[in-house]
Amino acid sequence: MDGNGRWAEARGEPRTAGHRAGIEPVRMCIREFARRDVRALTLFAFSSENWRRPESEVATLMALFFDALDREVDELHANGVRLRIIGDRRTLSVRLQQRISEAEARTAPNTGLMLQVAVSYGGHWDILEAARNLARKVASGALRPEEIDAAAFSSELQLGGLPDPDLFIRTGGERRISNFLLWNLAYAELHFTDVLWPDFGIAELEAALADFETRQRRFGMVRAPRAAGGRP
Numbered sequence: 001m002d003g004n005g006r007w008a009e010a011r012g013e014p015r016t017a018g019h020r021a022g023i024e025p026v027r028m029c030i031r032e033f034a035r036r037d038v039r040a041l042t043l044f045a046f047s048s049e050n051w052r053r054p055e056s057e058v059a060t061l062m063a064l065f066f067d068a069l070d071r072e073v074d075e076l077h078a079n080g081v082r083l084r085i086i087g088d089r090r091t092l093s094v095r096l097q098q099r100i101s102e103a104e105a106r107t108a109p110n111t112g113l114m115l116q117v118a119v120s121y122g123g124h125w126d127i128l129e130a131a132r133n134l135a136r137k138v139a140s141g142a143l144r145p146e147e148i149d150a151a152a153f154s155s156e157l158q159l160g161g162l163p164d165p166d167l168f169i170r171t172g173g174e175r176r177i178s179n180f181l182l183w184n185l186a187y188a189e190l191h192f193t194d195v196l197w198p199d200f201g202i203a204e205l206e207a208a209l210a211d212f213e214t215r216q217r218r219f220g221m222v223r224a225p226r227a228a229g230g231r232p
């Protein structure tokens, strides 16, 4: 969800106004993907590297996450959404950690859209944590090194048992993954748009899905197993 800062600066407003304006596209995406029976949606809200931003911007973002959890969890729950926060939550305030745990516990039984919000998340961190967890299991004798295959490794990652993303959307004009779900995006179709996140509306979402539909997904094989969206 890139481009909030530039969106605000172009209006002569503080960058934090862009983050506030970024909430509505978040709501729209959750609503639209749930309506289209998408199984899982993961939003990159705050990276491990974003801690390097000015203290006041970080504080505003954290307050925004806290308020959004407070305000939105009832509606998410009513719509059958299961919410999980992925990332290094030990770096978050105790108050925010508590609110996250409550929201996760409340929505855990839901069977609709699986919504992950990445906060204090980095792809390198995710892979290192998984490696450390596996090393601990090997050291304790619970696992043999030969048992570490792709399935065992990916089950230790933050997305756990979720299917790998089919589609990655980045707004804001940059054409890179920027340390998002590095392992899980191995075969994702990448869609980049210059639209700044606060301007990402239904038309842009539909354009991303239409772009996805044009892709031939081969997963390393000669022919696509099925039409777009298919997996071997």
Ligand code: FPP
Residues within 6 Å of the ligand: 001, 002, 003, 004, 005, 006, 007, 019, 020, 022, 023, 026, 043, 044, 045, 046, 050, 061, 064, 065, 068, 117, 172, 197
């Ligand atoms: C990147 O834009 C965006 C962020 C660092 C924050 C994303 C947060 C939201 C959209 C707020 C709501 C989210 C939730 C889940 C409640 P940028 O600041 O890097 O923009 P720039 O590239 O123009 O500077």
